[in-house]
Amino acid sequence: MITDQPSRFVIYTRLMRLDKPIGILLLLWPMLWGLWFAAQGFPDWHILAIFVMGAILMRSAGCVMNDFADRKIDPHVERTKTRPMAIGLVSSREALLLAAGLSLIAFMLILPLNLLTIGLSVPALFLAASYPFTKRFFAMPQAYLGMAFSFGIPMAFAAQTGALPSIVWILMLANLFWVIAYDTAYAIVDKPDDLKIGIKTSAITLGQYDVTGVMVCHALFVALMVYIGQLQSMGMAYYAGLLVATGLMGYQYTLIRNRDRALCFKAFLHNNYVGMAVFTGIALDFLIR
Numbered sequence: 001m002i003t004d005q006p007s008r009f010v011i012y013t014r015l016m017r018l019d020k021p022i023g024i025l026l027l028l029w030p031m032l033w034g035l036w037f038a039a040q041g042f043p044d045w046h047i048l049a050i051f052v053m054g055a056i057l058m059r060s061a062g063c064v065m066n067d068f069a070d071r072k073i074d075p076h077v078e079r080t081k082t083r084p085m086a087i088g089l090v091s092s093r094e095a096l097l098l099a100a101g102l103s104l105i106a107f108m109l110i111l112p113l114n115l116l117t118i119g120l121s122v123p124a125l126f127l128a129a130s131y132p133f134t135k136r137f138f139a140m141p142q143a144y145l146g147m148a149f150s151f152g153i154p155m156a157f158a159a160q161t162g163a164l165p166s167i168v169w170i171l172m173l174a175n176l177f178w179v180i181a182y183d184t185a186y187a188i189v190d191k192p193d194d195l196k197i198g199i200k201t202s203a204i205t206l207g208q209y210d211v212t213g214v215m216v217c218h219a220l221f222v223a224l225m226v227y228i229g230q231l232q233s234m235g236m237a238y239y240a241g242l243l244v245a246t247g248l249m250g251y252q253y254t255l256i257r258n259r260d261r262a263l264c265f266k267a268f269l270h271n272n273y274v275g276m277a278v279f280t281g282i283a284l285d286f287l288i289r
Helices: 004-015 022-039 045-069 092-110 115-136 141-150 152-161 167-197 202-231 236-256 261-287
Strands: none
Touching (some): 004 045, 004 092, 022 045, 045 115, 115 152, 141 152, 141 167, 236 261
16 A cells, blocks of 8 residues: 555646646736736735645646546547546546545635635636536637636736726736637647547637637737736836747747647747746836836
């Protein structure tokens, strides 16, 4: 029994993708944008800690639910065929219990916060849990993921200010376009396998315009972030961050334009730096005021 414990631990960490934190980071950056805008600078320490831990827990739970939903699909996809559930290392019951446990801990974390934040956690949980099933029937599941990955923004404003000003919805829309952009690049990686299996993705729906779709969504994201900057009277540091992010997106085009699967995956991972550049611009701008 003692010798089995470490191996189960490793299996569960792989199931939660803790060895591949890109998803946590892509969920975390928009939350941090929201917290800094809500606080007009550095947010309350305890709120920041709760949101960082919450992002880790909810992304982990989302990965477990994703692998549960795709347990019969993943064995037929090159990139996912060695995942724990795909090779039978984790049962469905184990996966559901783990996802439920992680979600419960995340919910307990926000209990000290106000009722508005707690109330927003309900649709946030629903979106996270239901997203993995949308590729069966929804032509653009990446848009659904965008809603799920954007819900940390209103929760951040609710926790920090107790209100949901109009900037919340504009920031959510901006992030929605960014998520569609990077997850479509990700979907291009699996496009040949997904076509064989018959599931739906934005890369398949957009067809020959998949790369164009990625870049249009990136452009809409930047345009909305510029608009937010004007609404918030942001300074040069903010726009410098957006300029760096725009340059990074331009570089991504050189990676995805030929639809090379390895380079498209590299472009997806590269979006961590986009989120970091935007956050750095926001944080520096408030810091130097």
